[in-house]
Structures are given as C-alpha cells and as structure tokens.
Amino acid sequence: MDREDAIDVLLRQWQQSPYELPLAAMAVAKRITRVARNLEQRYAEALAEFGLDPGEFDVLATLLRSGPPHELAPATLNRSLLISSGGLTKRLTRLEKRGFVSRRLDPDDRRSLLAALTDQGLAVTAKAVIVHAQAGTGLVDPFSEADQAQLVSFLRKLLLHQES
Template structure:
C-alpha cells in the first residue's frame, strides 16, 4: 500500500497491530471505513435537505409518499413501516409536515377510525426538487469511484447486509 493511499483507519490498525498482533483486525478496517463514509455522506445529505427546509425524517416521509405513486396517499401505519419508525414518532412528524403544507390528512372512507396521508401539491414540488438535488449530490459523492468499482462496492455491501440480516 502506498503512503498516499493510507488513511486514518490504517493508522489505527497499525497501532492495534503493534499492541495486539495476536488479533485479526481486518474487519475493523472495513467497518471503520464504512462508518467514516456514512458520517461524511450523512453530513452532505443533511446540507442538501436543509437547503430545502427539510429534516432527514421529513424527507423520508415525503419520499415514501412520492414513490408510492398516484394518488401519493398512504395510511400512517404504512408510512411508519416504510420509514421504520414508531407510530408515535410518525404522528409528530406528520403534524409538522401538515403544518408546513407538505401533506394533507383526511379520514379514510373505508375505516373512519383511520386517516389517510396525502402528498400536497406543495409537498410534491418540494420532494421533487429535493430529490433532484439529492440524487446529484450522491452522484457527486460517488464520482471518486469508477463505475465498475461502484457496482462492485454496491454488490459487496448488499451481500454484507444480507449476511447481517
């Protein structure tokens, strides 16, 4: 490995190798780098979302509604499942999005005890603009990898996630 290709994780691994040569710490390198990448990406994604007046969780809800297709309507339990969030947490998030005019609540005619959540016209405009910028941002972040390497990394991470599930 050339010196210019070494990173902070290599430095940590070198220190551990010196102190604990009896351990195989190769997985520590993998997961240390995954964690560092996640922190950088999370920060850059938050910058894009903030420019559109959204929090990460708001984006998740609006994106779930938008990708559900016309009429862009789901019940709160479906939304909770799609964004892996508790029903109680979803209620406060929906309150905030409704107050901002990004979603609309209506009684579910099939079950008057339940509500339907719909993406408002304003919400659709916001999520479409945000998603356009978000996709460009992610493409820029991934541009340091050749297309073949990005595809390989995608496959490897999918395999790892499958093994961890």
C-alpha cells in the same frame, strides 16, 4: 499501499494495544460508518435550502415515490422508513404544520389515517429529491463502472445478511 485514511491510523493504534479485536471487521464497519456520516452531512446541507431535515425528507420522498395520489397509511410508511410510529407521528405533525402533508381518515379503516403530499409538499419534494440525489453524486467517482457494480453487489450481500 494506497494513501492512508483515518481508519488506518485507528486500526494501527488498536493493533498495538493489548486487546484482541476483530480488526478486519472493524476496518469495514468503521469505513462504512464514516462514509455514511459524510453522505448524511452532504444530504443535510443540500436539504437545508428547503428547510427539511433528512428524516422529514425521507417521509416526503416515500410519499412521492409511491406514485399518485402520493398517499400512504402510516404502517406502510413505518415499514419503508424503519422508524417507530411515534417518530413518524412527530415527522408527520411537523410536515403537516408546514403544509407539506395532510392527513385524513382512511375510508377503508376508520381507525387509521392516511398521509398525503399536499400540492405544496409535492412541489417542494419534486425539487428536493433532485437536489438530494445530486448531493450523492461523486460518491463512487473513484470506481470504474465494473467496480461500482461489484461494490453494489457486496453492499447488497452485506445488507441482506444483516437484515435476514
């Protein structure tokens, strides 16, 4: 057996309890949660130099990857970010106050606004996206390229099952 991690200890404790728990599923879920928390911490630390939190970065990165003119309707942002319209509005307001995004009426739908990266937002996001990506490096270093491909395949299958 490889070295034990904190989840092995937790599972062993549950094994000795009087409860009948789905320990195989728990082993996967707890490890995914732990890896995600560790990764989110790395991202938060990396983004701190830009004064951004991960949620704000997600908005900016979504606008950046949409391509020029780096402008999207809030409904499109909501679908991409999987957050509520209220949560998005709060993020956009904070980013607008800092000069990273601007909002204007959608000429095709006067009831809706479009959110766009400003020149300042584009400059910050272009730097932040590189630092953010670098913060995730090393995550899969313990795996060979073949194992990485298999891990990606397993995680995709899991995500598709979850979201279907």
